[in-house]
Amino acid sequence: MIVDCAIYRDGHRTESPQDFSDALAEARARGDSFLWIGLYEPTEREFDLVTEEFGLHPLAVEDALKAHQRPKLDVYEDSLFVVLKPVTYEPEHDTVTAGELMVFLGDSFVVTVRHGAASPLAGIRRLLEQRHDMLRHGPTGVLYAITDAVVDHYLEVAAELTGDLEELEGEVFSPTGGSGYTASRIYGFKRQVMEFRRATVPLSMPLTRLAGLGPFVESVPFVREQSRPFFRDVNDHLMRVNESVEGLDRLVSDILSAHLAQMSVRQNDDMRKISAWAAMAAIPTMIAGIYGMNFQHMPELHWLWSYPAVIAVMGFLEVVLYRTFKRRGWM
Template identity: 75%
Template sequence: MIVDCAIYRDGRRTEGPADFSDALDEARAEGHSFLWIGLHEPTEKEFELVTSEFGLHPLAVEDALKAHQRPKLEVYEDSLFVVLKPVTYDDDADTVTTSELMLFLGDSFVVTVRHGEGSPLAEVRHRLEQEPEVLRHGPAAVLYAVSDAIVDQYIDVATELQADLEELETEVFAPVGKDSKNTASRIYAFKRQVMEFRRASGPLTEPMARLTGAGVPFVPEPSRPFFRDVSDHLTRANEYVDGLDRLLTDILSAHLAQVGVQQNDDMRKISAWAAMAAVPTMIAGIYGMNFHDMPELRQPWGYPAAVVLMAGLVFWLHRYFKRRGWL
């Protein structure tokens, strides 16, 4: 559905005609104005009117309707099509959620199509309307402001992930307990969230690099330094994500090594107790063979001597394993 529609004249918002065609003709005739239409999860029928009035390319329209696109920049004859993926992080559930935001830029118009609930588009529009000097740059100003807000969102989410990762790191290097299996599951789950984040931020590098150079229509030369600033922030966000991914791999390896060491220590303890149990079992087995001609069998001190021998050997083995660190 159409969320918002307005003409921006010299950086100031004015309500445009209800008919898209009249509004677009009016904006183009004035020269310093442009039309901004915002849609949220439009159906094919709802989008047909916008497509016909603005001459949008059918391939871009298909991508905008179906969503599930990777971040990209595509240049068509009469418009520029950009796909961005905002991200949000639920600290309670430890989940990264991505949504999608598509922008069509053309001669005196911007059409934004939003899928999901994580887009900062409403905040961006409100902030831009407080900065008419930015809106005077036309549709490219909208693309810059939206891109900048989404990339700043990446940095905020990366910072939250870093804080949670430090907590997870503290938990991993704590003494291994009954919840060690749950810790491994948390590491894997965290790694999946970082991977989801990378799918949103990583592919955006190439489109931002193109916007900083020449040859992209509907992006005037004075706008390129602003996109270079967004590209720098995106590089910083991607470095955050790469660092998180490497650290998670190291934490997982350290956790598995810690579990292996603990298991080896448990096996040594089990082996030590088994060795101590084997000695009295062996002696009792020998004296339980019921031969008549066995030494000490008919001596009154035979039984206590066997018990003392078993206790002494077990005590010696216990001291020996204790000194070796097995117990």
């Protein structure tokens, strides 16, 4: 459905149009106006009207309706199609949830399509309506504000994940070595990092094109040439986010390896203790087994001190074994 629709003239919001075609023709004729339509999870029938009026490419329309896209930038004859994945962090459950935000950019119009709850569009629109200098840049200013808000929120989520990782480190390297659920927590955290990485890493290529960096020296259609420094700033922030994501991914893998190594060492210690106690139990068992064979010709059976002597020998051997194992750290 259409969440918001307005004409922006010379950086100021004006009336909501009754007819998209007439509003778009007027905006193009004036040169200082553009039309911004915001939709939330539209159906195919609801999106048909926007598609016909703005001449959106059918492939981009299909992507916008079905969602589940990677961040990307596609250039078509009459429009520019940008896919972003805003994310939210839920500290109660330590989970990262990604939404989808599609932006159609063309001559004097912007169409935004939102899927999922994670979207900063409402706040961006209110902020832009207070910054008339930004709105005067037209659709380019809207695209910059959206990408900047999404990437800046990535930085906040990366900081939250870093804090969770420090808690996991403290748990793994504590004297107890963590609980039985530590491995599952580490694996769950790694999945959250992977979900975050799916949103941030593919966005590097679209921002590089918008910033005109590397091999992408040609300007992107429907985006003003003067906006490249602003997109370079957003790209710098994204590079910081991706570096944080790479570091989180490596660290969580190292923590998982360290936890598994600690579990293996702890199991080896337990096996040594069990083996030591089994060896100590084998001494009296062996001696008792020998004297339980009922042989007739065993001279020590007729000695007066044979029973106390056997008990003393067993006790002496037990003490020797205990001190030996204790010295080696097996007990």
